[in-house]
Amino acid sequence: MQYTPFISDIELPFYSSLASLKVDHDKLDDSARKVLGLYEIKPSDRPEESCRMQILGNALLKDDVPAGYYRAEGMIKNVNTIEEYRNADKPAILQLAGKTVVLSFADLKKYKFSYWFAFPAIHSSPPWAPTASPINKDETDSTGQKKPASHASQQLTEPETVNLVEAVQTWRYGVDARQHGFFLAKKVWAAADQKPLKGPYEWQISPLSGYEEGFFDNSKEGDRYVCFADPSNYDDAPSWVLRNLLVLVQKRWKLNKVQIMRYRDLHSRRDQGRTLIMTLETDNSQTSTTTEGGDAQPALPKITGWERNPAGKLAGRTVDLKEYMDPQRLADQSVDLNLKLMKWRISPNLNLEDIKKTKCLLLGAGTLGSYVARNLLGWGVNKVTFVDNGSVSFSNPVRQPLFNFKDCLGGGAKKALRAAEALKEIYPGVDSTGHVLSVPMAGHPVVDEDKAKADFELLKKLVEEHDAIFLLMDTRESRWLPTLLGKANGKIVLNAALGFDTFVVMRHGSLTTAGSKDGLGCYFCNDVVAPGNLRINAKASLIKSTKAQTLDQQCTVTRPGIAAIASALLVELFVSIVQHPQGADAPATTAPDEDNIESPHPLGIVPHQIRGYLSRFNNVIVTGKDYSCCSACSGRIIDLYLQDGWDFVKRAMNEKSYIEEVSGLKEFSVELETSPDTLILLGLFASSSYTDEVSFFGFLGIFISKSWELEKY
Known part of the structure; x- marks a missing residue:
């Protein structure tokens, strides 16, 4: 039997979210992170475009499922280098994973994202095969005409579909959203002395756990259905998720024959009747292998699921987001x-x-x-x-x-x-x-x-x-x-x-x-004169700050x-x-100069x-x-x-001297002028090689500090 694989469908905001988490939180940590995939039943899609696994912009942060969607929990491993991405052991990753897997590398400088999706599917051994259903072969539609049937699937009548959708919708209101994608259904027939309201029977729905709780007790085999929400629009190829459901049926429930319901209806279109019933069988006579010591133990199942690229090859994909992003936003990031x-x-x-x-x-x-x-x-x-x-x-x-x-x-x-x-x-x-x-x-x-x-x-x-x-x-x-x-x-x-x-x-x-x-x-705490339209040159004479100077003094040389x-x-x-x-x-x-200074x-x-x-x-x-x-x-x-x-x-x-008077510099200058050390200072400075303004004031400050023992530099 053929199955329809999922197609990855990533929203652009997801890449920005992934990049942000990598830069701000994960950094060098490439541990797997939870990611939420969503799929939906969408009758308007062409069959080849159905079965889309959608990764929304908030898939890394949110756990909420919008109405009409089904959840597919998975993980994403965003490695640090392109070499790690290319050399990753893909089969080993798939064997370890039981959920959706995304192996990715984000080149955050070039805004190129390389990724490869895997939708792990466990192969049943021996495999399941479709068989003609003896239960529905005599069913007729609402006009009394016999419904067309293939060896693989049958379609419910319109009244059956309407009642089924109503029952499923009512059941979903009372259970966790994580259970919506898989469920059990059975027909409950009305007693002979009762007048049916919506037909000869009604539908009852249960989560998968109901199988072991006796949900199917006292019901006929032909009235029992194991159901899954099927996004595939192919009539003869159910979606990928059925593979794992069949492993549960075979390994845990020990069944070798089952009626599968491919639930494909929407409440808004419940009169269209797209849900299909298929009967599958498998040969369970040998389901284990024997070791050299003679002990029987389950064989390690085969797992597949790496997504093919648009060319049909088993290879990853690369998306360049530069052309999609606003240039200013790109610059900001x-x-x-x-x-x-x-x-x-x-x-x-x-x-x-x-x-x-x-x-x-x-x-x-x-x-x-x-x-x-x-x-x-x-x-x-x-x-x-x-x-x-x-x-x-x-x-x-x-x-x-x-x-x-x-x-x-x-x-x-x-x-x-x-x-x-x-x-x-x-x-x-x-x-x-x-x-x-x-x-x-x-x-x-x-x-x-x-x-x-x-x-x-x-x-x-x-x-x-x-x-x-x-x-x-x-x-x-x-x-x-x-x-x-x-x-x-x-x-x-x-x-x-x-x-x-x-x-x-x-x-x-x-x-x-x-x-x-x-x-x-501050910058002026070295000065012995207030700032003004004067400066001190190399010979310690006062000249105009910006006027009466030669060109080399006026410009920043x-x-x-x-x-x-x-x-x-x-x-x-x-x-x-x-x-x-x-x-x-x-x-x-x-x-x-100390190398071991502890900094706060x-x-x-x-x-x-x-x-x-x-x-x-x-x-x-x-x-x-x-x-x-x-x-x-x-x-x-x-x-x-x-x-x-x-x-x-x-x-x-x-007022040229106002600042000197109110600050106390004028009084200090008078004391400075009467000191014989002043002449020594000016003579030393005039003969030195440090003729720039910065060096002079630094030198002057040191001299003053030593001569007058003032708290300045």
Whole structure:
């Protein structure tokens, strides 16, 4: 007898669910996982398209069966490599399985899924064969005409079918859905003195367990039926599930002849009468084998069931989902994939969601801003906002990777706006915006108060809306107000500054630890003068910050690779802060050279600042305390800002010495000028090779700390 095998039919959402479970939960574990298959009786399908085993999008997660469907529980083994998939012992897998099997490999980078379904079927030995049924040979239909019959199956009359469907439907309401696919049925004839309501007999239904509970007792052999829901639309080839049912009949119930009911009717079409009855027989005279010792024991049954591909060959299938998936969704999943792979072996405790939801404000969209933004994308940060008032010049694209030649034309695109657009072109899923504004700077007098105040209010609003502030501007004084705003609002503030072959990468101390033993300094805690329209050159003379300078002083003259190095370290420092249990309050590591430092989070230490010297290819980790007279983060400055707001900022811009007076720096400067050690300091500095701004202030801070024994660096 021929049987109709199942055809696998997988919904596209199932692949996404499988990929998600592999990346987020299973990882390297390739243990078999439960999967729920569903099949249904569908008269409208062509015979060759019937018997579909449907794998819905929730087949790995849900156990519910929709109305009208029959369940087929199975398992899926999703291996880690394509070689494991190809070399898997298919016969052994089939022998071990008693349910639907899916062997699969998901190439999550290319979105190709290789899979091979198996619908295990146990062969009866000896096999069953159809025989003519003597019971139904004289049956007639509702018109009194004799029904056509083949040697293999007979069809019920329309009244019989209607009554049967009603009985089955009523029975199903009272039993577990897992029993719906297989059941027993018998005819119960009315007594001679009773007037039948729906014919000479009625149908009674029972689960398969009823066979051993006496369901068929006192009923004639010809009135007994072993039934299964048959999705096959072939009249002469029942579906694959009958194979396993016949093994139960033969091995457990010890029957060699049985009437099988292929139940193929729907309640909505119960008048069509598609259910078929077939009588099967087998020779049970020899059902065991004998071992060498003479003991009789059951032979190991033959099991088949691997699905053939569309070409009719015993081989698996491969589906490429790239063409079916939305490109943006594909990008989202691909970006997350590389990050989630870190959790498989290297860093299972990494909290990627915390990084993703951290909103980042980048003040400066030039060289540092471009590299920082790209690295933030790599970590999956979803919100990046740029602030800059400059335009793209022809010298920018080679050093600033968010811009190209076209951005330089027509006077140059605004950096903040173009950087936000470029970031979306790289990854459409990022939420990126740009704002063109000039950051109010201490010591730079207000020219247009309305515009300056509007810029201040916008900057203040942006700082309040974001979680992490990156200071990536060209001048020191432009970093003063963002440092103050970040500290006052309790934000994570990170800073990077470049020299020709040196750099400093640092995090600012938090508001909650200010003044304590764990309080960390900011970018200005080294200064002995307030930021303004002045800078100290190599000979320790004061000159204008951006004016009256030669071209090499006005431009960012650095080794080209140093910006990428500093930006990468800054972003990694940011991620380490976010992953630390204390966040911005994380204490700085004080012993960076020890190899066995125990870290409270998976990414290692969280330093205060990293000073790099490319000429020696050397990085130094430095920790410095906050300074009570700092012009940007001291308590006096924070309190005045919170009290006066814009009026305080305006005075800082218009009055050159205002910040020094209120912070206490002026008093300290007077003491510094009267010390003879000052001349020694300036002489040493002028003769040194460290002529960049970063090195000078670091050197100056160390000198002050040793000479005056102040708590600063």
